[in-house]
Amino acid sequence: MMPNTAPILVLDSGLGGLTVVRALQKVLPREEIIYFGDTARLPYGSKTAETVTTFVRQIIQYAQPLHPKHVVIACNTATALALTTLRPMFPHLTISGVIEPGARAAVEAAGAVEQPVIGVIATEATVHSKAYDRAILRRRNRARVLLRPTPLLVPLIEEGRPADDPVVKLALKQYLGPLMRRNMDVLVLGCTHYPILKDLIQQIVGENVRVIDSAERCADDVARRLAGANLLRPVPSVATGSSADSVAMDALDSVEPDLRCFVTDNAPRFRTLATRFLGVEVAEPELVSPDDLYAQPALVAPVRQAG
Amino acid sequence: MMPNTAPILVLDSGLGGLTVVRALQKVLPREEIIYFGDTARLPYGSKTAETVTTFVRQIIQYAQPLHPKHVVIACNTATALALTTLRPMFPHLTISGVIEPGARAAVEAAGAVEQPVIGVIATEATVHSKAYDRAILRRRNRARVLLRPTPLLVPLIEEGRPADDPVVKLALKQYLGPLMRRNMDVLVLGCTHYPILKDLIQQIVGENVRVIDSAERCADDVARRLAGANLLRPVPSVATGSSADSVAMDALDSVEPDLRCFVTDNAPRFRTLATRFLGVEVAEPELVSPDDLYAQPALVAPVRQAG
Numbered sequence: 195m196m197p198n199t200a201p202i203l204v205l206d207s208g209l210g211g212l213t214v215v216r217a218l219q220k221v222l223p224r225e226e227i228i229y230f231g232d233t234a235r236l237p238y239g240s241k242t243a244e245t246v247t248t249f250v251r252q253i254i255q256y257a258q259p260l261h262p263k264h265v266v267i268a269c270n271t272a273t274a275l276a277l278t279t280l281r282p283m284f285p286h287l288t289i290s291g292v293i294e295p296g297a298r299a300a301v302e303a304a305g306a307v308e309q310p311v312i313g314v315i316a317t318e319a320t321v322h323s324k325a326y327d328r329a330i331l332r333r334r335n336r337a338r339v340l341l342r343p344t345p346l347l348v349p350l351i352e353e354g355r356p357a358d359d360p361v362v363k364l365a366l367k368q369y370l371g372p373l374m375r376r377n378m379d380v381l382v383l384g385c386t387h388y389p390i391l392k393d394l395i396q397q398i399v400g401e402n403v404r405v406i407d408s409a410e411r412c413a414d415d416v417a418r419r420l421a422g423a424n425l426l427r428p429v430p431s432v433a434t435g436s437s438a439d440s441v442a443m444d445a446l447d448s449v450e451p452d453l454r455c456f457v458t459d460n461a462p463r464f465r466t467l468a469t470r471f472l473g474v475e476v477a478e479p480e481l482v483s484p485d486d487l488y489a490q491p492a493l494v495a496p497v498r499q500a501g
Numbered sequence: 502m503m504p505n506t507a508p509i510l511v512l513d514s515g516l517g518g519l520t521v522v523r524a525l526q527k528v529l530p531r532e533e534i535i536y537f538g539d540t541a542r543l544p545y546g547s548k549t550a551e552t553v554t555t556f557v558r559q560i561i562q563y564a565q566p567l568h569p570k571h572v573v574i575a576c577n578t579a580t581a582l583a584l585t586t587l588r589p590m591f592p593h594l595t596i597s598g599v600i601e602p603g604a605r606a607a608v609e610a611a612g613a614v615e616q617p618v619i620g621v622i623a624t625e626a627t628v629h630s631k632a633y634d635r636a637i638l639r640r641r642n643r644a645r646v647l648l649r650p651t652p653l654l655v656p657l658i659e660e661g662r663p664a665d666d667p668v669v670k671l672a673l674k675q676y677l678g679p680l681m682r683r684n685m686d687v688l689v690l691g692c693t694h695y696p697i698l699k700d701l702i703q704q705i706v707g708e709n710v711r712v713i714d715s716a717e718r719c720a721d722d723v724a725r726r727l728a729g730a731n732l733l734r735p736v737p738s739v740a741t742g743s744s745a746d747s748v749a750m751d752a753l754d755s756v757e758p759d760l761r762c763f764v765t766d767n768a769p770r771f772r773t774l775a776t777r778f779l780g781v782e783v784a785e786p787e788l789v790s791p792d793d794l795y796a797q798p799a800l801v802a803p804v805r806q807a808g
Contacts, residue, residue, distance in 0.1 A: 234552045235542050240659070245541045245766045246793070346668070349656040352547070361653070361675060365668050459552045485555070488795035 196263050196280060201226040201454075202416065203262035205253050208236035209352065209464065210387035211268030212471040214292070215453065217413030218266075222420070224427045226452040229315055234458035235437055236482050237348055239317025239385070243275040246319070250276045252487040257411065257456075263425050265325075266416055270296075270385050270408060271317050274325035283493045291479045293320075293414035296382050296408035297329030303380045303404040304337065311338045313373040313403075316384030318343045326384055327413045340376055341483045344369045344385075354467065366391065382406045390471070447491040455479030458487070503570050505732045508533040508761075509723065510569035512560050512675075516771065517694035518575030521599070522760065524720030526779075529727070531734040533759040535567055541765035541791050544655055546624025546692070550582040553626070557583045559767070559794040561591060563765075568731050572596040573723055576672040577603075577691050577715060578624050581632035590800045591787035595726065600627075601724035603689050603715035604636030610687045610711040611644065618645045620680040620710075623691030625650045634690055647683055651676045651692075658694045661774065662754065664701045673698070677705055689713045762786035765794070 202218065204211055208231050213226055230253050232238075248333050250272050254265055265287055267273045267280075273291030281289055304310030314326045321343040328338050347367050355362050373381065381403050383389055389407045396405050420426050457464045457479045468476040509525065511518055511674040515538050520727030522534055537560050539545075545553050557579050561572055572594055574580045574587075588596055611617030620802040621633045637646050653672050662669050680688065688710050690696055696714045703712050727733050764771045764786045 234548060240767070240770070241541060242767050245791070346653070346656055347661050349653055353652050361672050364671055368668060460547070460549050463547070480537060484552070485795065485799075488792065492792075 196261075196425060198263070198427055199226075200261050200263035200313060200425075201228045202264050202266060202420075203228045203230065203254070203257050203260070204266045204268045205230040205232070205250065205257075205272075206269040206386060207217075207232050207238040207266075207272070208248075209467050209471055210348070210385060211266075212468055213389045213407075214266060214268035214412050215410035216472055217410045218416060219453075221413050221417045221429060222426070225420075226427075228257060228262060229453060229479075230257060230457045231457045231464060231479070231480075233460055233464055237317070238269060238271040238275075239319050239345065239348060241271075241319060243279075243323070246272055247276040247279050249487075251280060251283060251493055252490060253477070254280065254287070255490045256482065256487055257491065258453075261289070263422065264266075264319055264416060264420060266412065267291040268386050268409070268412065270462070271319045274320045274323035288423070290419060292386060292408045292412040293325050293329050293384075295411035296406055297326060297333065298382060299406045299411040300330060300380045300382045301333040301337070303406060304334065307379050309336045309338060310334065310380060311340065311376055311378040311379040312380045312382065313340045313342065313370075313376075314382040314384045315342050315344045315347070315369060315373075315388065316382075317348070318345055320384055323496070326382065338376075340373055340378060341370055342373060344388075347391065348387050351390050352467070354470065355454065357391055362391065363394070363398075363467045366398055366426075370395070374399060374403075378403055380404045380406060386412075452476075456482050458482050458484050503568075503732060505570070506533075507568050507570035508535045509571050509573060509727075510535045510537065510561070510564050510567070511573045511575045512537040512557065512564075512579075513574075513576040513693060514539050514541070514545040514556075514579070516774050516778055517655070517692060518573075519775055520693045520696045520714075520716035521573060521575035521719050522563070523681060523779055524714075524717045524758075525687055525723060526622075528720050528724045531736070532638070532727075533540060534761070535564060535569060536760060536762045536786075537564060537789075538764045538771060538786070539770055540767055544624070545576060545578040545582075546626050546652065546655060548578075548626060550586075550626075553579055554586050556794075558587060558590060558800060559797060561587065561594070561596075562797045562800065563593055563627065563654055563789065563794055564585055569594070571723060571727060573719065574598040575693050575716070575719065577693060578626045581627045581630035583681070595730070597719070597722060597726060599693060599715045599719040600632050600691075601634050602642065602718035603713055604633060606713045606715075606718040607637060607687045607689045608640040608644070609642065609712060614686050616643050616645060617641065617687060618647065618685040619687045619689065620647045620649065620677075620683075620685040621689040621691045622649050622654070622676060622680075622695065624655070625652055627691055633689065638678040643684075647680055647685060649680060651695075654698065655692065655694050658697050659774070661777065664698055669698065670701065670705075672686075673702060678702055680708075687711045687713060690715055693719075715777045761782075763789050765789050765791050
């Protein structure tokens with residue numbers, strides 16, 4: 195049986211998944227998180243399903259000895275292209291992604307609108323996969339889903355430009371303009387990098403558009419899943435004293451977010467940007483060579499038996 | 502002995518090296534070119550020397566059975582980070598890059614100016630390697646070299662935006678402004694993607710700045726090397742007729758550029774963009790799995806004997 199003290203594995207092509215880590219640390223401050231950023235092979239957003247599935251499969255295999263209690267694919271592209279193929283390859287693991295929680299939140303945010311217009315901005319690969327269209331229309335078949343690939347946003351964010359940079363603003367206005375002219379009700383940030391620009395995006399689309407942060411929704415979904423499986427880390431037991439309650443509160447307040455990072459390239463660069471992303475000092479990540487990832491045996495999903 | 506009919510291997514992280522192919526086809530229209538684009542692992546510009554050296558070493562090893570007469574690293578980042586390490590690993594091969602020819606051309610273009618100001622725009626990794634500084638200062642130690650990382654240009658070009666796109670213009674003006682205020686005499690396009698934007702860049706910096714296209718200079722350098730080694734493909738012999746000269750001219754005119762492409766991911770996407778880059782229809786490239794690249798034995802450079 196899986197111990198509830200086991201870590202949560204969060205993986206992404208690079209830095210973007212740290213927005214999910216930030217959200218997880220907020221809702222589940224006691225959990226230990228293992229983060230894997232595939233910086234030698236990023237970005238995933240312009241690559242094919244086969245290639246991205248191989249990359250993510252290798253990462254999950256590599257992390258097996260750490261015995262994660264849950265795996266979060268904190269990347270919309272990898273969720274769209276690889277999640278369904280990967281689940282049967284790892285039957286003993288629970289794996290979740292960012293798209294279903296984002297789609298669910300978008301439909302909820304549309305509320306009572308008869309034919310809500312739901313915009314989604316995402317990478318090229320996520321848009322072409324049609325994963326968001328399907329996830330939204332399954333829940334609200336009268337919704338109109340407008341997808342827009344926004345390939346420049348990841349490089350703009352990875353370059354570390356401030357949100358008031360004129361190139362960032364111009365690119366966002368170009369990308370969002372056509373969606374705004376179609377009177378969208380809800381806009382899904384369909385890439386875990388994009389929440390970094392959330393305030394600016396909200397400002398451009400205006401208050402009448404509900405902006406959905408797929409990273410936050412993904413973290414809420416993980417919390418629900420772990421609670422449902424009785425796998426949340428327990429509150430640390432404290433010595434009984436004159437005021438047990440206040441001691442417990444102190445223990446809770448003093449919890450340090452427990453984060454261990456692995457990357458496939460350029461650990462110092464990751465550390466600098468991760469510290470900026472998370473707003474707290476991050477230790478230098480451990481470096482994993484892509485050679486070691488390729489040295490693992492190939493896995494294929496078992497063929498389903500008929501009947 | 503190497504036959505002069507052997508192909509030239511041109512490699513890059515993705516599409517950028519096609520500007521070198523275009524320049525090679527112009528100066529050496531009879532040569533057969535093998536192009537290898539590492540589209541599963543692009544871009545190289547934000548990655549470390551160790552990782553990029555592994556990637557390029559794998560590609561050269563993989564292409565060995567095609568017996569190239571020369572290898573061109575048509576990528577400034579890979580030239581900066583890997584060329585010196587790779588040469589001793591392949592002692593039977595001649596390997597050239599884009600930086601030395603670009604630096605030589607920049608110094609020539611500076612002409613008689615006493616203390617020429619030479620700007621270089623390139624990826625983050627190329628700038629940090631200091632390869633351009635060294636190559637320019639070795640030739641003109643009184644030059645002032647201004648390096649500027651321009652990480653957004655590759656994604657802008659790979660997105661297929663037209664040169665009159667306002668985001669492209671604004672990003673270029675931001676990047677080039679500080680160089681222009683320092684009164685540069687010469688600007689080197691230190692990434693093989695950038696020649697796609699050459700006209701716009703020339704327009705922004707004005708006529709007084711000489712813009713050096715490292716892709717063109719690299720192709721000239723390859724032509725010189727092959728001529729020097731007597732490895733240029735011979736003019737096809739033609740049957741003697743009433744006017745041998747005119748027949749030979751016809752044969753020359755009818756030469757089809759001979760190009761065979763390999764990529765590690767998304768062959769159809771490469772084909773579409775390559776056709777746009779080269780301005781002629783390109784056949785769908787052959788797909789090479791990164792698994793096959795990693796399946797090759799590791800190579801290390803021989804240790805040099807003292808004395």
